[in-house]
Amino acid sequence: MSATRLLVLGVVRGFGRTHGYRVRAELLSWGIDDWANVKPGSIYHALRQLAKIGLLEASEIAHWPGRVDYSVTAEGDAEFFRLLVDALERPEHRADMLSAGLALMPALSRERAVAALSTRLAVLEAQRAVLRKESAPVHAEGLPAHLGELWTMRTRYADLGVEWTQDLLARVRSGEYEMAGEHGPTFGTPGSWRALIGPGTAGR
Template identity: 80%
Template sequence: MTMTATKLLVLGVVRGFGRAHGYRVRAELLSWGIDDWANVKPGSIYHALRQLAKDGLLEATEIGDWPGRVDYGVTPEGDAEFFRLLVDALERPDHRDDMLSAGLALMPALTRDRAVAALAKRLAALEEQREGMRKAPALPGDGAAAGEGQLPPHLGELWTMRTRYADLSVEWTRDLLERVTSGEYEMAGEHERAFGVPGSWRLPDEPQRT
């Protein structure tokens, strides 16, 4: 997993809890099945927490009556960076798969309008890419006489794979955009304890945060 995707996920989880220590952040991410769609090692979570605190995006607080424990909270700068990364993950189709996966995992932290705008921008970019792909020659040297730069015919499967993947990406993004637009999923601001409300996550035995 890229550091950027890890950064987004860690900021999102700390933000969701309001304050959280490293073990809780890791446990929450694992509960999402992150080990199935991202390569997250325990060390990378703790490293990200320390680096984000060093960068001023998280505030670190040592717990006096619990030696070695450090709780983290998102700073205003961290909150702004979280939303920048989240919107970017959803808008831009040129990211690695782990960045898109992180964006989808945290998408409900956006208001519905903001999520719709990001997905619409992604769809437009994907459609433009697909159109450019359709207009381009199938292979470098396509149309040249044999022995004059024409590539072996089987390499056309690479082109077939790319064009079909482009079609699938457009179709999936359009379907997701339609679902979010129509009201599927609870988005930030739609309920007092919606996913996107900072500090709204808590364990059953935890007191309500004030």
């Protein structure tokens, strides 16, 4: 639910006020069916649940029977940032949570994004150091050679995680991506979707 919650909160926040069809169309335009474990039907369910627990405000449109518009509450805004920072900081999340965090990263200030990615890098480097230490005795114990490939695979993945995070952190630090607060006071605030993400799906 966390990746879905983060994505739905982020899209509603980005538009400022919008309806379920627009949220669904926007997320599908990002190709979430390829990189996130989010089904189109779960988007509507998430909207209703988030409204039920007070993270979204639901408003029925009198002149449009059946349509409900959503906006992010103060509690929803706080939850959005909590989930977003957590997605970038913690490498133990599933890939769909990291993907959601990357998709919405420009909602953070550059300083906050750098801090989150720096935390992630420190965790990954510590995990890699432990893995290398634990793998050394395995190679020396005379086990069948092919079992060593398990440790080789894990250390290669650990190396890749560190290297990718280092590269991303360097790009964010260098100013390669536009981040919240860099185009005046409205950039990255609720309703600044076009500045935050760029052209997306037009409303119905």
